[in-house]
Amino acid sequence: MKRNGNPRWKYAITLLPFLILVLMFEVVPLLTILVNAFKPVDGHGFTLGNFAYLFSKRTYQQALLNSVVIALVSSAIGLLVAFFGAMAAASATSRMKKIFMAILDMTSNFSGVPLALAYIIMLGNVGVFVLFAKQVGFAPLASFNLYSTAGLIAAYIYFQIPLATMLLIPAFAGVRKEWKESAALMKARPWQFWAYVGIPILGPSIIGTFSVLIANSLAAYATAYALMINNYPLLAIKISGMFVGEITQQKELGSALSVILMLLMSAAILVNNRLLGRPGKES
């Protein structure tokens, strides 16, 4: 590639727009967050005080707990459904699979404010399902409270399922029919095949998908905010609140909270890489 006298560096100028964009809107802002997180409020120097303060306040503890619980539960349920969905898709006819994929594709963008609206109409205080359950006397649904942790989990599961299924389908394509046939020849039942062969092979993909789901739900907050406005402590809602709107901006605390959220998300991704035994995501 290197040629005598050909200044390939001349072409480096085409990298300039990219570098400017990334520096201005990604690298420098993130570094600022990191610096501010360890800066005393309205002062200079280095401190861990912001973190100490956040961890000592009940509302932030609650936000952290809520975020983690919702992420874990919605990811686990989403993953479970996606597992069976992807498994079924792998053995479905190509026509069926095509329709299924089209619907996943279509619904994977369905989140945030519109999703909250749909859930209010279905499960809100006067939601269609809730009123119906009241009429037929189905208590668990009639008394369902959408504006609670359970309600948020229900809404989060909805956007986890298409994403998780789309991530798992290629993995199932890697489980070869021949293996199933060999297992069947050795008189293994289908569940035995999956327990001893299928799931161990799929392990990395399953864990990878789980970590994507965790990160996805930790950072998602449009749905939660549209449902609860400010009345529900959630990490992402608290972060935005410290920078946007309201009277006083709390840059340092907000930055510290952002760092906590970033750590949680990187933890999800690192666990993934560790278990997969290879650095970086698949390329």
Place this chain on the structure above:
Amino acid sequence: MKNHKAGGNIVLVLIMVYLLVPLLLTFTFSVFGNWTSMLPKNFTLRAYEDMLATPRFFPDLLRTIIISVVPVAITVLIMLLALYTVLIFFPRLEKFLQLLCMIPYAIQGVILSVSIVSLYTRVPGFLSNRIFLLVGAYCIVILPYIFQGIRNAMRSVNMPMLIEAAEMLGASKLEAFFKVIVPNIVPGISVSALLSISMLFGDWVVIRNIAGNAYENVSILLYMTMNIVSVRTATAMFTVVFLVTLLISILVFNLQSKTEGGTSREER
């Protein structure tokens, strides 16, 4: 075996029903005046009339399209230049480029938007222009997807060979890029570009945090309508917004099945 297949189909149908119910229900809600008993009553298009009477609706729709398309166009152009140069002249930098492009994927909208807001809003001049900041933030949000799309497309056409061939025919490297490479990878790029557009189209987090009142897209309007005006009018907007995203999805799907045979395919 037959039984197993039927079971699989039941699972697929159940999931599809689960995914479609909220959409269909919200749409049904938008065309009926009363839904307090088992079945909806009083078919009416009032919600749509109310929506059309909202003076901001169409301008907001247009604004949303503009703010979804412009950052994608900018990012595609920037990424094309950067990836071309890196892959041809500085292949060792590819890992570095990839890292920079994948970070937004890990930090997502909330942190990105607040970090930009906190850094620039007090700065004088164009740097604190909310719309400028919004475009910049959007470019970063879609970086991972555009990067993947362009890189996969460039790989699938065997770029070094094409360039060599073009050079032998007397083209410069830059000419070869615009006249040979770009036309060849357009189908692969358009898929990731459209996906990015539909993602930005539905954004609410970044635009709310960065633009505040300076720029209103349909998500913001939808949010205000459902909270302040009426849920029913909001469901009509919901339906229109959904149809627009559906249109983009269909475009993507068609493009994907068209390019499937020859060029890009994400799964290996």
